Amino acid sequence: MPRTNFTRALGEMSAQMVEMNRLVAHAVREANRALGAADGALAESVISGDALIDAFYAEIEQNAIDLLARESPVASDLRLVVTALQLSASMERTGDLARHVAELVRMRYPELAVPAPARETMTEMGRLALALVEGAGEALATQDPGVSQDLEVLDDSLDALHVRVFETIRLEITDTQEAVDLTLLSRYYERIGDHSVGVGRRMGYLATGRLDRPGEDAHAVTVA
Amino acid sequence: MPRTNFTRALGEMSAQMVEMNRLVAHAVREANRALGAADGALAESVISGDALIDAFYAEIEQNAIDLLARESPVASDLRLVVTALQLSASMERTGDLARHVAELVRMRYPELAVPAPARETMTEMGRLALALVEGAGEALATQDPGVSQDLEVLDDSLDALHVRVFETIRLEITDTQEAVDLTLLSRYYERIGDHSVGVGRRMGYLATGRLDRPGEDAHAVTVA
Numbered sequence: 001m002p003r004t005n006f007t008r009a010l011g012e013m014s015a016q017m018v019e020m021n022r023l024v025a026h027a028v029r030e031a032n033r034a035l036g037a038a039d040g041a042l043a044e045s046v047i048s049g050d051a052l053i054d055a056f057y058a059e060i061e062q063n064a065i066d067l068l069a070r071e072s073p074v075a076s077d078l079r080l081v082v083t084a085l086q087l088s089a090s091m092e093r094t095g096d097l098a099r100h101v102a103e104l105v106r107m108r109y110p111e112l113a114v115p116a117p118a119r120e121t122m123t124e125m126g127r128l129a130l131a132l133v134e135g136a137g138e139a140l141a142t143q144d145p146g147v148s149q150d151l152e153v154l155d156d157s158l159d160a161l162h163v164r165v166f167e168t169i170r171l172e173i174t175d176t177q178e179a180v181d182l183t184l185l186s187r188y189y190e191r192i193g194d195h196s197v198g199v200g201r202r203m204g205y206l207a208t209g210r211l212d213r214p215g216e217d218a219h220a221v222t223v224a
Numbered sequence: 225m226p227r228t229n230f231t232r233a234l235g236e237m238s239a240q241m242v243e244m245n246r247l248v249a250h251a252v253r254e255a256n257r258a259l260g261a262a263d264g265a266l267a268e269s270v271i272s273g274d275a276l277i278d279a280f281y282a283e284i285e286q287n288a289i290d291l292l293a294r295e296s297p298v299a300s301d302l303r304l305v306v307t308a309l310q311l312s313a314s315m316e317r318t319g320d321l322a323r324h325v326a327e328l329v330r331m332r333y334p335e336l337a338v339p340a341p342a343r344e345t346m347t348e349m350g351r352l353a354l355a356l357v358e359g360a361g362e363a364l365a366t367q368d369p370g371v372s373q374d375l376e377v378l379d380d381s382l383d384a385l386h387v388r389v390f391e392t393i394r395l396e397i398t399d400t401q402e403a404v405d406l407t408l409l410s411r412y413y414e415r416i417g418d419h420s421v422g423v424g425r426r427m428g429y430l431a432t433g434r435l436d437r438p439g440e441d442a443h444a445v446t447v448a
Binding site: 065068069072074075078079082085086089166169170173174175176177178179180183184187 | 288
């Protein structure tokens with residue numbers, strides 16, 4: 001493949017990642033709406049839509065491997081291909097987590113899955129998780145490592161809400177099934193945030209060639 | 225690098241992955257013991273030991289990228305390097321999950337973190353999760369795709385216990401904090417199983433060149 005074709009292939013891979021992230025953001029947005037409104041049909045569409053995200057993952061991974069085999073990229077080109085491998089896996093996982101939110105909506109339908117005392121906090125967690133995924137999309141599209149800092153700040157807020165959910169359970173929830181549901185939902189959103197932060201950090205790697213260790217998921221257990 | 229040196233470098237990478245898995249299995253084993261005995265000191269050692277697992281991840285990833293840059297591997301050599309990138313990430317994550325179990329032990333110390341009605345099930349979950357990690361190590365060491373099938377069977381048993389924990393919560397647990405703790409622990413073990421199954425599948429990829437999509441974590445929410 002002549003060099004210009006290789007450059008084009010790399011550009012296509014970047015565009016694929018941006019598009020995959022757009023699908024993932026859509027899944028999170030719809031899962032949020034389904035959760036807030038106990039919308040079973042919308043939850044079903046999130047669940048069935050996950051297959052398309054999985055297909056993107058498979059395609060990006062195969063393209064990355066093909067590019068490595070055919071083009072033997074080095075330096076920043078190699079970093080881009082390796083990053084595509086890693087971030088497509090992370091986005092696929094984010095899609096799974098949005099699906100899990102939707103699965104819980106379906107399970108509790110026609111009831112609202114989130115009990116009243118935690119509703120406001122959970123809505124805000126969904127909003128922040130979506131902002132993080134959208135921010136990760138911006139990091140992917142612009143390859144601007146500065147976006148990474150903004151994501152860390154958003155994620156700190158999300159982690160604080162994760163703690164608040166456990167406080168709410170302790171103080172205001174008496175039904176153990178509600179406690180289970182809130183624990184899972186809060187954990188799903190918290191993990192979505194972690195994955196998006198990871199995308200930002202990997203974009204920093206693309207720009208600098210320096211690998212920041214993820215060190216994610218430091219706040220897994222925050223039950224006081 | 226002459227070809228024989230490259231072959232040696234690939235062999236070293238495989239050995240590193242086996243060694244990393246051995247550390248991860250150790251973490252899961254010790255987390256299980258700490259959980260069963262409310263052993264705070266053991267929990268601390270699992271928590272602090274996670275840094276070594278993270279360091280292995282960083283080293284394997286850097287080695288993989290260096291090999292891609294220097295050697296431009298193709299075919300099965302390329303697959304091995306790409307697999308090393310993916311599986312080191314997955315093993316790092318399994319180490320995090322073992323750490324989370326230990327963190328919960330520390331948080332509840334000197335009390336037992338698992339309430340009596342769920343103790344037997346949780347012990348069995350820990351045993352199965354460890355067997356899965358050890359099986360993943362066998363898959364790594366032997367590159368035998370047949371091990372993958374055994375892992376799927378073990379993981380089905382682990383998923384069944386995950387469901388049983390939610391049943392136990394529903395029928396026998398009245399304290400919401402106990403419900404939260406059990407939900408998190410069960411989810412951690414269930415995810416450890418998924419990661420190990422993923423290792424087995426990727427080993428199949430090494431042997432066949434055919435990428436089975438992970439499709440993992442199908443049983444995230446199983447509260448009836």
